[in-house]
Amino acid sequence: MTHVLLVEPDPEDRRQLRQLLEKGGFGVKEVTSADLAKPFDISDVHCIVSSSAPHPDGYAALLDIAGSVPVILVTHDGSVAGAVAAIKRGASDYLSYPLAADELTAAVQRTTSSASVTTNRADFPMIGQCSAMRELFERIAKIAPTNASVLIQGESGTGKELVAHALHAASTRQKTPMISLNCAAIPSSLIEAELFGRDDADNPTLDIPRNGLLEAANGGTLFLDEIGELPTDAQARLLQVLREGEIRRVGSTEAVRVDIRLLTATHRDLQKLITSEQFREDLYYRLNVVTLDIPPLRERDDDVLLLADAILVRTTRKLAKISMTFSADARRAMLDYPWPGNVWELENAVERAVILCDGKNIEATLLAIKIPKPHPPEVQVAATDQTSLEDYFVSFVTTHQEQLTETELAEKLGISRKSLWERRQRLKIPRKKTKKRGPRRDST
Ligand SMILES: Nc1ncnc2c1ncn2[C@@H]1O[C@H](COP(=O)(O)OP(=O)(O)OP(=O)(O)O)[C@@H](O)[C@H]1O
Numbered sequence: 001m002t003h004v005l006l007v008e009p010d011p012e013d014r015r016q017l018r019q020l021l022e023k024g025g026f027g028v029k030e031v032t033s034a035d036l037a038k039p040f041d042i043s044d045v046h047c048i049v050s051s052s053a054p055h056p057d058g059y060a061a062l063l064d065i066a067g068s069v070p071v072i073l074v075t076h077d078g079s080v081a082g083a084v085a086a087i088k089r090g091a092s093d094y095l096s097y098p099l100a101a102d103e104l105t106a107a108v109q110r111t112t113s114s115a116s117v118t119t120n121r122a123d124f125p126m127i128g129q130c131s132a133m134r135e136l137f138e139r140i141a142k143i144a145p146t147n148a149s150v151l152i153q154g155e156s157g158t159g160k161e162l163v164a165h166a167l168h169a170a171s172t173r174q175k176t177p178m179i180s181l182n183c184a185a186i187p188s189s190l191i192e193a194e195l196f197g198r199d200d201a202d203n204p205t206l207d208i209p210r211n212g213l214l215e216a217a218n219g220g221t222l223f224l225d226e227i228g229e230l231p232t233d234a235q236a237r238l239l240q241v242l243r244e245g246e247i248r249r250v251g252s253t254e255a256v257r258v259d260i261r262l263l264t265a266t267h268r269d270l271q272k273l274i275t276s277e278q279f280r281e282d283l284y285y286r287l288n289v290v291t292l293d294i295p296p297l298r299e300r301d302d303d304v305l306l307l308a309d310a311i312l313v314r315t316t317r318k319l320a321k322i323s324m325t326f327s328a329d330a331r332r333a334m335l336d337y338p339w340p341g342n343v344w345e346l347e348n349a350v351e352r353a354v355i356l357c358d359g360k361n362i363e364a365t366l367l368a369i370k371i372p373k374p375h376p377p378e379v380q381v382a383a384t385d386q387t388s389l390e391d392y393f394v395s396f397v398t399t400h401q402e403q404l405t406e407t408e409l410a411e412k413l414g415i416s417r418k419s420l421w422e423r424r425q426r427l428k429i430p431r432k433k434t435k436k437r438g439p440r441r442d443s444t
């Protein structure tokens with residue numbers, strides 16, 4: 001049974017919250033203020049629900065006693081600013097009066113299902129509790145405080161950048177900024193000057209800074225993302241810096257000593273690039289003093305649901321929508337789907353579903369991840385992050401309206417017929433006279 005500690009000074013609110021929680025099947029203990037809660041009150045609860053928090057002192061005391069137990073805040077101030085302030089101060093979730101019957105229950109379920117989530121750093125919470133992710137968190141904790149170069153490998157959208165931030169934030173260099181460069185995003189003709197600086201008096205190029213990023217990162221951390229895209233000349237120069245601990249600006253013979261913690265990431269197979277001579281083997285060995293392999297989402301067991309729930313809370317809040325939950329079908333579909341775009345794709349699917357959802361319950365169809373095989377173009381539409389929801393809607397409707405009735409279309413989109421009609425009007429997609437279920441010959 002999930003146990004909830006209710007911290008509530010107001011007797012009427014306390015009675016109402018207690019009733020709602022008990023109705024939801026939770027065990028409830030109550031205290032009238034955070035100061036009155038004893039360590040043993042906290043030790044066996046999964047979650048704290050309180051509305052005493054708006055008072056700044058009350059909130060500090062509450063967070064103090066809560067430790068790692070998640071806190072759900074219920075307030076009389078239903079503003080977005082109020083929600084943001086509460087979350088910033090550390091609340092796990094935020095609800096406002098008047099509470100709908102199952103709203104509190106859903107919030108407690110959501111919060112407690114992700115309570116054991118490892119947040120190795122408050123600023124960069126990484127969600128995951130499958131064994132592969134736990135192992136990853138342990139390795140991050142071990143490696144972060146050292147000066148070892150780390151190579152972060154994983155498919156697109158698995159969280160490589162998040163890991164780099166986590167490593168820096170848990171390192172001894174956390175007080176210095178981490179300087180990041182995406183090697184794929186900068187033309188190869190500029191990358192050397194960008195990284196190593198330029199000191200070429202005869203050929204001053206105004207828009208290139210004299211100091212390169214390596215000098216700027218001196219004393220701190222440099223994160224080179226997409227390191228597989230680094231041109232070979234720049235690879236040679238970088239290797240030299242790593243070997244000698246000093247850099248020479250382009251065009252200069254003078255050396256400057258630097259002390260840099262180097263983190264790199266790639267979604268490419270560097271071994272293959274070495275074989276095809278696109279990547280220097282000697283550099284590879286310098287970069288991967290430690291390698292962190294981030295598992296793809298499809299290998300993370302139930303973590304996909306933890307992530308989905310967290311993304312759902314964040315997205316509904318961001319879009320100022322009511323709290324929502326996933327239907328059992330939607331949860332099943334998310335577990336079954338292979339998520340080739342990993343967490344990026346999950347974020348897009350959830351965001352799209354939240355926008356299209358008219359009620360509180362997100363059905364599987366709304367996630368648009370179980371796309372029938374005969375329509376491969378749709379997969380692309382669903383997976384690109386640039387695609388706006390409206391584009392998606394238009395494409396879905398125009399692709400399927402020949403085969404599906406309006407009711408079926410609405411069902412597949414997870415919206416009501418009325419809102420399908422409204423969106424058709426707004427987006428100017430005239431309703432076709434449907435030939436039901438494809439071509440058919442008149443046999444009668
Ligand atoms: N374990 C996680 N917990 C919470 N959020 C995550 C997790 N992993 C990834 N994300 C989120 O997923 C998105 C993609 O993460 P990130 O940018 O770190 O991935 P990446 O591997 O660098 O992707 P790309 O290959 O596209 O550069 C971000 O919004 C990030 O916050």
Ligand SMILES: [Mg+2]
Pocket residue numbers: 160161225
């Ligand atoms: Mg990245």
